[in-house]
Amino acid sequence: MVWDAVIACYLFLAGMGAGAFALAALAGLMKPELKKIRRVGYIIAPIAVAVGCLLLMVDAKGGLFNPLRFFFIVSNLQSVMSWGVIILCLFIVVSGIALVLNLMKKETPKAIDIIGLVLAVCTAAYTGVLLGAAPGFPLWNIVVMPLLFIVSATSSGFASVLLVAHATGSEEPAALPFLKKMAYILPALEAVLVVVLFVVAMMTQGSGAEAAVASVMNMVAGSYAPVFWVGFVVVGLVAPVALEVLNARKASSAKGLAVAAEACVLVGAFLLRFLVIMAAVPIFG
Numbered sequence: 001m002v003w004d005a006v007i008a009c010y011l012f013l014a015g016m017g018a019g020a021f022a023l024a025a026l027a028g029l030m031k032p033e034l035k036k037i038r039r040v041g042y043i044i045a046p047i048a049v050a051v052g053c054l055l056l057m058v059d060a061k062g063g064l065f066n067p068l069r070f071f072f073i074v075s076n077l078q079s080v081m082s083w084g085v086i087i088l089c090l091f092i093v094v095s096g097i098a099l100v101l102n103l104m105k106k107e108t109p110k111a112i113d114i115i116g117l118v119l120a121v122c123t124a125a126y127t128g129v130l131l132g133a134a135p136g137f138p139l140w141n142i143v144v145m146p147l148l149f150i151v152s153a154t155s156s157g158f159a160s161v162l163l164v165a166h167a168t169g170s171e172e173p174a175a176l177p178f179l180k181k182m183a184y185i186l187p188a189l190e191a192v193l194v195v196v197l198f199v200v201a202m203m204t205q206g207s208g209a210e211a212a213v214a215s216v217m218n219m220v221a222g223s224y225a226p227v228f229w230v231g232f233v234v235v236g237l238v239a240p241v242a243l244e245v246l247n248a249r250k251a252s253s254a255k256g257l258a259v260a261a262e263a264c265v266l267v268g269a270f271l272l273r274f275l276v277i278m279a280a281v282p283i284f285g
Contacts, residue, residue, distance in 0.1 A: 003134065006055055008274040011127045012156070013052030014088070015149060016269065018120040019157015021045035021095050025113035025120070027176060032107070034172045040164045042102045044157075045095040045116075049123065053088055080133040084126045091119040124153035127273075136282040138208030139215040142200050145276075148193040155186040156269035159240075163262035166255055183244045183261070187237045194272075211281045218279035228275055236268015 024041025027034045094116045101108050128146030131137070158179065165173050173179055198220070204212035219228045243261035247254055 003131075003277050003280075005274060005278065008270065008277045010052040010056045011130075011149070011273040011277075012270045013048045013055070014127050015124050015153030015273075016156040016160050016266070017045045017048030017052065017095070018091070018123040019153045019155065020048065020160050021091075021098075021116050021157070022120045022154060023158050023161050024098070025117040027172075028108055028113045029110060031175055034175055036168070036170045037161060037165055037172045037176075038108070039102050041157075041161045042095065042099040042108075044160050044164075045120075046092050046099055048160075049088060049095070050092055053092075080129055084130055087119060087122045087126055091116070091123045094119055120157075121150065124150045127153065131276070136211075136284065137215075137280045138204050138212035138283065139197075139201055139276065139280045141208075142197055144193055144197050144200060148190065148197060148272075151186060151190050151193060152269050152272055154182075155190060155265055158182060158186075159262040159265035159269070163259055163266070166258040166262065169255065180244075180248075184241060187241050187265075190272075191233075191237055208283050211283045214281040215279055218281060219275055222279070224275055224279045227271060228279075231271040232268050232275060235264050236271055239264040240268070 020041045021044075022041075024038045024045065027037045027041070032038075094112060098108050098112050098116060101112070125146040128149035131140035131145060134140055162173055162179070198216050201212040201216045218224050240261045243257050243264070247257040247261070250257075
């Protein structure tokens, strides 16, 4: 299987969809009256994950010349990809049910939100676990990768919902105080996890040591360094926090700054996955 930018798009969309549902479910459990945030999250979740899966199925370079093969993978329950397919399908079904109920203006049962929330976490984690199932890439087999992708999925999912909410002039985000805290906590946690990822990679022993170090150097000082430092670090991590601070100092929240901050988060989330895929060096490269 060849891993390329198309797979990065799949990982991004799956994570974003999971994070979007997480915010919608949390809003439903904490503040059921927040109709817009819930609807936007319920819309983004199944669509983003379904489109991501479609990219995975039709990507010939990924080895899936027959899209139907995707659905037959579930026959091998000892495979990580098999369980991933099951989780993705269940998530699409549950988030789809939540969306239909919301569009019908019926209250979404708390059980649906809770089950969907659990599946959202599993979906976000799976995007990191999937990489570890690919042999020969030491960077992808570092244990912190799933946690990094869960944090990034939460950040991008929240950002996708909030971008729509801010762009349409909704005041609902202010009703969820934890969102302000998450705007600072998530980028900081993501940065820490990336550093941990690099440190563990640099300390890799055995046959994968050279490839692990080369992968890190590819990102921080090699051909992908501009994308890493400018795209991921500056645009994806620093800019959202800076814009959030600037917006907080204003007497009234500026829609443009809020939208720009969420857009930067989404750019950073995609570039993280792009870098992890494209900069990774195989053991026998």
